[in-house]
Amino acid sequence: MLILLPVCRSLLSFLRGTCSFCSRTLRKQLDHNLTFHKLVAYMICLHTAIHIIAHLFNFDRYSRSRQATDGSLASILSSLSHDEKKGGSWLNPIQFRNTTVEYVTFTSIAGLTGVIMTIALILMVTSATEFIRRSYFEVFWYTHHLFIFYILGLGIHGIGGIVRGQTEESINEGHPHKCAESFEMWYDHDSHCRRPEFEGQPPESWKWILAPVILYICERILRFYRSQQKVVITKVVMHPSKVLELQMNKRGFSMEVGQYIFVNCPSISLLEWHPFTLTSAPEEDFFSIHIRAAGDWTENLIRAFEQQYSPIPRIEVDGPFGTASEDVFQYEVAVLVGAGIGVTPFASILKSIWYKFQCANHNLKTKKIYFYWICRETGAFSWFNDLLTSLEQEMEKLGKVGFLNYRLFLTGWDSNIVGHAALNFDKATDILTGLKQKTSFGRPMWDNEFSTIATSHPKSVVGVFLCGPRTLAKSLRKCCHRYSSLDPRKVQFYFNKENF
Numbered sequence: 001m002l003i004l005l006p007v008c009r010s011l012l013s014f015l016r017g018t019c020s021f022c023s024r025t026l027r028k029q030l031d032h033n034l035t036f037h038k039l040v041a042y043m044i045c046l047h048t049a050i051h052i053i054a055h056l057f058n059f060d061r062y063s064r065s066r067q068a069t070d071g072s073l074a075s076i077l078s079s080l081s082h083d084e085k086k087g088g089s090w091l092n093p094i095q096f097r098n099t100t101v102e103y104v105t106f107t108s109i110a111g112l113t114g115v116i117m118t119i120a121l122i123l124m125v126t127s128a129t130e131f132i133r134r135s136y137f138e139v140f141w142y143t144h145h146l147f148i149f150y151i152l153g154l155g156i157h158g159i160g161g162i163v164r165g166q167t168e169e170s171i172n173e174g175h176p177h178k179c180a181e182s183f184e185m186w187y188d189h190d191s192h193c194r195r196p197e198f199e200g201q202p203p204e205s206w207k208w209i210l211a212p213v214i215l216y217i218c219e220r221i222l223r224f225y226r227s228q229q230k231v232v233i234t235k236v237v238m239h240p241s242k243v244l245e246l247q248m249n250k251r252g253f254s255m256e257v258g259q260y261i262f263v264n265c266p267s268i269s270l271l272e273w274h275p276f277t278l279t280s281a282p283e284e285d286f287f288s289i290h291i292r293a294a295g296d297w298t299e300n301l302i303r304a305f306e307q308q309y310s311p312i313p314r315i316e317v318d319g320p321f322g323t324a325s326e327d328v329f330q331y332e333v334a335v336l337v338g339a340g341i342g343v344t345p346f347a348s349i350l351k352s353i354w355y356k357f358q359c360a361n362h363n364l365k366t367k368k369i370y371f372y373w374i375c376r377e378t379g380a381f382s383w384f385n386d387l388l389t390s391l392e393q394e395m396e397k398l399g400k401v402g403f404l405n406y407r408l409f410l411t412g413w414d415s416n417i418v419g420h421a422a423l424n425f426d427k428a429t430d431i432l433t434g435l436k437q438k439t440s441f442g443r444p445m446w447d448n449e450f451s452t453i454a455t456s457h458p459k460s461v462v463g464v465f466l467c468g469p470r471t472l473a474k475s476l477r478k479c480c481h482r483y484s485s486l487d488p489r490k491v492q493f494y495f496n497k498e499n500f
Helices: 007-019 023-067 073-078 103-109 109-127 130-135 137-145 147-156 169-173 205-227 296-306 323-332 342-360 379-397 415-423 446-456 471-484
Strands: 164-167 198-200 231-239 243-250 258-266 272-278 287-292 316-321 333-339 368-375 403-408 440-442 462-466 494-498
Touching: 007 023, 007 205, 007 316, 023 073, 023 103, 023 109, 023 494, 073 333, 103 109, 109 137, 109 147, 109 379, 130 137, 137 296, 147 205, 205 258, 205 316, 231 296, 231 446, 243 296, 258 287, 272 287, 287 296, 287 342, 323 333, 323 342, 323 462, 323 494, 333 342, 333 471, 342 368, 342 379, 342 462, 368 379, 368 446, 379 403, 446 471, 462 471
Parallel strands: 333 368, 333 462, 368 403, 403 440, 462 494
Antiparallel strands: 164 198, 231 243, 243 287, 258 272, 258 316
């Protein structure tokens, strides 16, 4: 019932919008939709294992009861007729003594659908591991759609009536508490106990999954309709480090900072949709994404746009969808941490800030932004150099130099780069980026950074936003707990991470 709800992204975006007046804690729960989806999946796996093991024990008892010749209650119940003409009041699904458990499994509706669902579940879970998702996304994408067979199997799993119970009329004639021990007298006309009658229990699972399935179908219809609307590519830019920037237009498209879209290129794959964070600002008359080569699909897409004498590939877009970064302007102080291409949601935020300064927007609640960009290679910094330069100039013009404190960190460097930077350290601009802020080598010392921020803003609510790897998320989450004051009136750090 719950497994489909966290992946109804349009529903979650709607709830995020309608919960704008809700508490911060309540809104943050929507950002854990994929975590909740995984937890529900783990519980399904656990209870599937329990369900299968219980059936194995049951079938072992069924088999032994069917083969028994000792005249026990179990053997008498097992001999009840499967013949529909005689009432079909059977209890044991194994009809004959030589019938195997395997035969019953693959010839009954419950057994066959159970096998199909179990295989589908195993394939979905194993292909959803992080290694498969990152290295072989197509495998994950296609096998995860086996959920269709899983849901269909779940809906009809109980139709065969293999789980049976005594009929109400039979219970009234001979209650098991009274007649179970006197089963030898069931066929005696003078006995008050009669042979029990059994019937299959009606299927129940469809009642639990019907509403979520209808909701999910509506979600898919809406997303299909949106994806069919024409997308016009207005500009294509190839950046260093194999990063492709696409600027697009689409009728009725409306976005907020930090949101993401799903992109499909039919010429590469009809069914694959990949998520990309929007790097444009809501104030711009186009929307843009930056795509880094990180797998077969992205490499094929970049290659298709690099071909000069070929027509531009057709792109389909679904979205936008909400993320934690939408809340950035709800905080007095914001800490933005991007790792590599993970800088994209913060490019949207910084662009929006630039436009707000241009329009002299006085409703901006945020008073200070700390921006950390961690990259492995120097070429990556050129993606948004112009944006950072424009922000520097705009803030100097408006006398708000202290509004944005940004730090660039290079983790992949050698002695030549360091020596070159040291020789030119006295220059007004950084030798690597051309910005006034000098590039640091290595990784940030997060304890020092958080301690400085906590000291500078002793009574502020600080939102920490990350788009990056899990290890970095773990470090930042610990720092948020460590440097948040026990006094709610003093500095509080709230951690937010991008998930899609």
